[in-house]
Amino acid sequence: MDLSDVSIETDQIREWRSIVTLIVFFLANIVVLFPFHIPVYIPVRLWHAVLDSLSTLRVIPPREKDSHHGRRDGGASQFVRKRFPMNSVTAPLIADLFLLAILAIGRDEVKAGTLGDNGIFPLDIMVFFITLAYIAISIDASGLIRYLALKVLQWGGKVGHRLFFYLYAFFFGLGTFIGNDPIILSGTAFLAYMTRVSNNIKHPRAWIFTQFSIANIASAILVSSNPTNLVLAGAFNVKFIEYTANMVVPVVVTAIVLFPFLLYIVFANEGLIPVSIKMRELPAEAKLKPAVNPNIPNARGTADEDEETHTNDDQGQLLSLVEIMNPFLDKGGAAFGAIIMSVTLITVLAINAASVKTKNDEHFQVFWVTLPAAFVMLYHL
Template sequence: MTESLDTSKIKSWRSIITLIVFVITNIIVLFPFHVPVYLPRWLVNGFLDLLSTLRIMPRRSRSRYNTKKSAFVKLSFPLNFVTVPLIADLFLLAIIAIGRQEVHDGTLGADGIVPIDIMAFFLTLAYIAISIDASGLIRFLAFKVLQKGGKVGHRLFFYLYAFFFGLGTFIGNDPIILSGTAFLAYMTRVSSNIVHPRAWIHSQFAVANIASAILVSSNPTNLVLAGAFQIKFIVYTANMIVPVVVTAIVIFPFLLYIIFADESLIPLSIEMHQLTEAEKARAPVNPNIPNARGVAEEEEENDDEQGKQLSLEEIMNPFLDKKGAGFGAFIMAATLITVLAMNASSQKDHERPVFWATVPAAFVMFCWDVGFGWYHRHDTREIAAKGRQELEDARAEKDMRKKEEQELQSEKSSPEMMGLDRSEQCDASDMRHRSEHTDDDMSLGAADSSLDTRTPHHDSETPLSGSVLVDKEKFPELQQHGVIAMDSKQLALTSSPEALDTRQTTDTTDVEKREHSDQEENGPRTLFSLSADLYRWLQETFPTVTVVVSHMPFPLVPFAFAMFVLVQALVTKGWVPVFAYGWNHWVNKTGTVGAVGGMGFLSVILCNFAGTNIGTTILLSRVIQAWEQISVETGIPISDRTWWATIYSMALGVNFGAFSTAFSASLAGLLWRDILRRKHIRVGSLEFARVNLPIIAIAMVVGCVVLIGEVYLVRGTQPHQPV
């Protein structure tokens, strides 16, 4: 460790480049973007042709139209929190700024921080938590809270605030954000006098991250911190619970009466749309099953009365898998108790990794989800098939109506029709429609005598127009012949390419799409098509498992490992000791109060500029470890009070810092923004910072003041003994 405190290394060019790369990496993580990459068209075509030859992807269609194409193909390469740290590590490896030791310590662990154990623990516990969420338990409980709160706005705001805090304490912030954000988006949408959901969604995001500071298992930042300083889980909770709970209590009236003191945000009385008796009696649908709600899934996105009614139906008639929710809650409780017991009973020399408890528990939960899905596979497949057919029929009908409108528009703008006056146009249109009625009725009569009414008629010289088949209002007599009963494939046949060719359609985009779809349907099977079929089969057979796996925070794994390696590079290149000497000087000048205030401020700020709160925790943990070594070498001890005040103020900062000034302050913030965007709620970066600044300021001041009082009561001035 003595070598790592050598600050003379920062003068080397590799050390300077390492710091520059670290700073640039964190800036790009804060402001991700895409880089255009131009490749020769012949190279791209050759590669795609090779994939087609190997039957990895479908055969490529060659357009029959002569279109000028550039010699290069533009591709977009994402630079974000997943790709940039990896590129930074590879670059440092290429210039030999880091080597095997940094990669080893950044993945397998060093100085009490074991990234691979942390990731195994976090991912397995996350599977259990997300599986509980997929059972519908969180939405169901939120619905019960909504019922309890009734129409009194302030009371409902308090109930939801307390509910999210209590639940987030045990299962973490991610499941709360997954279900709670969507629930609030629907609730505020179907309320007629909540003008903007700002107060509800920002309060929920803040309280979920405040609650995640209590248990070590609730946030990966807590795992890093507990591992770095060998803190028992029960000891961590005992020191954090008072500052966190007091912060949550004090901040509530600030949110209600100061920050969001506007009746358009939190009305005194909430007016919501009401469900009909038929809608209340309707059985709730499992949202994990694909296309389970049929056309309602698309109509719900429309910002009209019908969309709001469907949203209201989803929150007022929630789905709940009682068996799955009960089993998941039991597994989660048993796992947390086992983890606490293992951690408390483990000795320093013989510590048992806590993932020994979470991996078997997650496997049991996975087996339950698989077995439950397989047992009910016939029901879920039938629901998915009906919903998919309903959706396809609705889309086909919509396409037919759109084509009819285009035809009518083109006929009105034709030269022959333009030369007629309005009355002549009407006469010509009536004659055309009467002619079409006559021809269609004759064709249908012939079809009734020789073919089943559900079979497309291909022998008629004049093919039936698909738009006519679905126009129930203009041509009600067609319904008597059973034409409207055709399914989507038969509707597609009636609007076949031959019919389009008779209209002399020259839309190259439609032609290329049609050729591509024909090749996919009639061509040989490919890896792409097999993968799509397999994924759909998994969705319909094991809906819970598929949804849980899709929501797992897998991008966190490469990001965390790459950030561990980058911080380890700062350690070996002398930068972390420089930061540690600066911190040592600050604490010597300001004492315990300055340590709490300074670390709280640094941790919140760095969450926004040092690779989210996970990167901040990794960096600051290394700095504090180097600070401890400095005190040993200089012979100036750190008091027990100052030491633990510094660590727990960092714990407050890295958890609370998630709701500060940037979405990228935490991965939870990025998830929260994406969910809101899918629900048509846009939260800009400036609005996010403007709303959160007073919240984080009050939360950190209250939390740090309570922490100072706590450490002065329970900690003494005796020298801290290094572990």
């Protein structure tokens, strides 16, 4: 059907399924914003039968024989109470299944909503973003971000405003290329540790909120840094290089204007961003210890438990200081990940700028580039 024959006049919406679809869409968004749980009562025998089956298939650990199979006292309940989550995962799925059941949507809508239509390709966008995010997080797992943050900390020294600017510029520059998620994942922990081992930073909110702000602003430059960018570029058929060319100036200007506003107005407090930061020094014996990979479970032994137990005393601050001043760095993994990320982004930008099409003159799926790159990264690890 020709799209020019389709009316967009809202007063012609009389089909009840269209109205129900709008209501369901609204309710699903409400549930996503305000998740809750629904109590569900399952027969005990059925519940144990399911768990036994999962245990037999080695999906879950083996179960103790004397703790199930319906053995219960006469007054015990015959049902087990579970809580079914209604959240960002279950609500949209249930909404889609309901719309399918009442025939408000059909096979064509499901296909278009998955494979894509009218310039928007959801499957392409999600696989592209997930695979590129995996490469970025792999770089983070190598310890590169924490190591670079340590170097910035050393360059900034103990001058509070200068260190605030260096970290601000560091997160902006890094967020431009690898997106906001790896920055927030690793940078938040780094800033939390840094403010804990300082004697005169009373609260970390100035540093952490600034990181959130600048990382999200920086992710607007490249299409690959944020799913929203991908949707907009695809919907309006904007080439990636054109998108970046039009976004780089407003993003940079915003970052320049935002910095003094945050430093001298929003967080103008000596307890948040001191003029001079008093940092604890790392003992000599701690500097000689080999760095521990935080991505390996229990690699630090009881250090994690000790850190939680001694949060506010000298021992807890020493453990936090070690996390900052003696970070783990896999040089080979960091270099390999940086190369893979650079080659992937350059290839995607080049293919998109050249408007490459398939043999059938179809849209070139960008995840055809990022998915193999993610598998190469996985194989290397």
